[in-house]
Amino acid sequence: MKKYKLYFEIVPDECWRGNLRSLLAPADWDKIRKSAYARAGYKCSVCGARGRLEAHERWHYDEKKKLQKLVGVDALCSRCHEVTHISRAYLVGRGAEAMEWFMQVNGCSQAEYHEALQEANEEHARRNKIEEWTTDMQEWLQNNLYRSSKK
């Protein structure tokens, strides 16, 4: 699979719909969000754009262990964030914009975009066949939220 700096992350249907915001106390989410922006130097961590940022949860999927693990929270601009959630972009009729931005940021062709999208869809279909995913966000939270809050 070709690596792009801006890529698609399609969450398996059965997985917990990553949204730390709904799970954490507002003050904790705020702390996570703001430290992600500060870490990125208040720029999008993918394209470097300044301006309004959004916090994006990064997950790692271990298909053997059926484990969905939180591995980070990144600062993304809204355009990069939209591409990351490509199925949602298509759902709200912004597929063309997302495609343009993917090609621009990654410096790739339309054929390469379609290839990357197909790979992401295949990966999604494969992960969807796995039942009973476990979600682990405790370790990351332990290292990034609770530890720093005790200082």
Ligand SMILES: [Zn+2]
């Ligand atoms: Zn960006």
